[in-house]
Amino acid sequence: MTRVIGLISGTSVDGIDAAMVEITGTESDLQVDWIAGTTYPYPEPLRQQILAVCAGDPVSMAEFADLDDAIAQTFAHAALTLQGDNSVDLIGSHGQTVYHRPPQTKQLGYSLQLGRGEVIAKLTGIPTITNFRAGDIAAGGQGAPLVPKVDLYLLGDRHHYQCVQNIGGIGNVAFIPPQQNSPSTGSHSPQMLGWDTGPGNSLIDLAVQYLTNGEANYDRDGAWAAKGVPCQPLLAHWLQHPFFHEPPPKSTGRELFGWDYFRDCLSDAEPYSLTPEDLLATLTQLTVEAIAINYRSFLPVPPSRVLLCGGGSRNSYLKQRLQTRLQEIYGQSVAILTTDEVGMNADFKEAIAFAVLAYWRQEEIPGNLPECTGAKVPALLGEIHYPIL
Ligand SMILES: Nc1ncnc2c1ncn2[C@@H]1O[C@H](COP(=O)(O)OP(=O)(O)OP(=O)(O)O)[C@@H](O)[C@H]1O
Numbered sequence: 330m331t332r333v334i335g336l337i338s339g340t341s342v343d344g345i346d347a348a349m350v351e352i353t354g355t356e357s358d359l360q361v362d363w364i365a366g367t368t369y370p371y372p373e374p375l376r377q378q379i380l381a382v383c384a385g386d387p388v389s390m391a392e393f394a395d396l397d398d399a400i401a402q403t404f405a406h407a408a409l410t411l412q413g414d415n416s417v418d419l420i421g422s423h424g425q426t427v428y429h430r431p432p433q434t435k436q437l438g439y440s441l442q443l444g445r446g447e448v449i450a451k452l453t454g455i456p457t458i459t460n461f462r463a464g465d466i467a468a469g470g471q472g473a474p475l476v477p478k479v480d481l482y483l484l485g486d487r488h489h490y491q492c493v494q495n496i497g498g499i500g501n502v503a504f505i506p507p508q509q510n511s512p513s514t515g516s517h518s519p520q521m522l523g524w525d526t527g528p529g530n531s532l533i534d535l536a537v538q539y540l541t542n543g544e545a546n547y548d549r550d551g552a553w554a555a556k557g558v559p560c561q562p563l564l565a566h567w568l569q570h571p572f573f574h575e576p577p578p579k580s581t582g583r584e585l586f587g588w589d590y591f592r593d594c595l596s597d598a599e600p601y602s603l604t605p606e607d608l609l610a611t612l613t614q615l616t617v618e619a620i621a622i623n624y625r626s627f628l629p630v631p632p633s634r635v636l637l638c639g640g641g642s643r644n645s646y647l648k649q650r651l652q653t654r655l656q657e658i659y660g661q662s663v664a665i666l667t668t669d670e671v672g673m674n675a676d677f678k679e680a681i682a683f684a685v686l687a688y689w690r691q692e693e694i695p696g697n698l699p700e701c702t703g704a705k706v707p708a709l710l711g712e713i714h715y716p717i718l
């Protein structure tokens with residue numbers, strides 16, 4: 330048994346999710362037992378600095394190095410807070426993505442996560458694995474999404490064609506066909522798939538911040554959007570964005586669906602004189618339609634159930650709109666649950682996944698699925714940093 334802490338701050342930049350778990354087995358016999366989890370908020374000035382860098386604000390290399398270390402220190406504190414009196418064997422830290430560029434025909438991808446492992450290992454005294462995306466990118470992959478391989482082994486089901494749909498800042502899906510035999514035999518058909526579906530909560534959050542002058546950060550339970558009506562012509566226009574129609578493998582981030590895109594949305598919306606409620610309803614529906622278009626265009630069969638995770642799984646209005654839209658496109662009801670309902674914590678699933686990815690790195694088991702990231706080969710993911718005792 331290996332006790333591992335997994336750490337991640339996602340594209341919402343809302344704080345560090347930390348999960349402590351005990352892991353045994355390897356792939357088809359992988360077992361992860363939950364011990365504890367916590368969300369450790371960034372100090373507000375640090376959060377603002379991260380958002381500014383993500384939005385393209387210029388920084389000197391010296392400021393950049395300080396930012397890297399400030400993030401690493403916050404991650405280390407999150408790990409130490411969660412660790413308490415427990416002994417921990419390993420930390421898997423995703424870090425904070427500040428830039429992501431998918432690969433092009435003649436150019437490898439580039440994905441930068443801050444919060445260097447040397448500092449986390451030094452401050453915690455625990456071996457720390459970081460920089461998980463580089464190994465997949467070196468193999469020609471997108472570097473994302475990486476969580477689907479963990480979903481396969483922890484959420485694969487004998488009967489269902491499942492979609493595990495994360496709705497964080499960005500949305501991503503893992504499509505998992507029924508696992509009749511051991512997944513590692515590759516005997517399942519059709520194949521496992523996974524890719525980024527587009528905006529999750531990123532545009533909804535930006536709209537709430539804009540509409541409240543920064544007083545609020547998100548639309549709790551979708552209550553505000555639920556009072557509005559989606560503007561169909563605006564949606565039709567936004568849905569022409571090439572990302573929604575690009576076949577997988579594909580990945581994205583705040584570079585595409587961040588402030589600049591939101592400002593474009595606002596100017597597109599001007600002629601319609603939308604109320605704040607209508608604007609939020611339309612942006613929420615964009616997330617729903619992005620998921621629906623991706624499923625209809627790229628899944629080989631309709632999912633028999635969708636397992637939601639990430640903060641968007643708490644947005645009951647979004648969930649209900651997604652239910653309606655999937656029923657419309659498939660002509661039959663598709664069960665929508667949260668991963669909590671099948672025993673996997675929906676808020677900490679990504680943190681748990683990076684604990685597993687670190688464990689796989691230590692056991693020398695590849696962490697990526699080429700069918701999801703587009704990498705040429707399965708690759709060992711992550712760099713190991715040992716504390717100097
Ligand atoms: N009760 C709720 N109602 C509506 N939305 C919610 C609720 N709770 C969380 N959210 C949304 O979830 C977001 C955070 O989700 P999450 O932590 O999964 O994102 P992330 O991990 O940062 O993103 P990513 O998965 O893209 O890296 C918040 O910014 C908010 O928009």
Ligand SMILES: CC(=O)N[C@H]1[C@@H]2OC[C@@H](O2)[C@@H](O)[C@@H]1O[C@H](C)C(=O)O
Nearest residue numbers: 340426429473474475476499501679
């Ligand atoms: C570059 C980056 O941080 N991408 C994240 C982001 O957040 C959601 C989506 O975009 C996903 O593909 C990815 O994260 C998860 C943890 C993944 O790799 O599976």
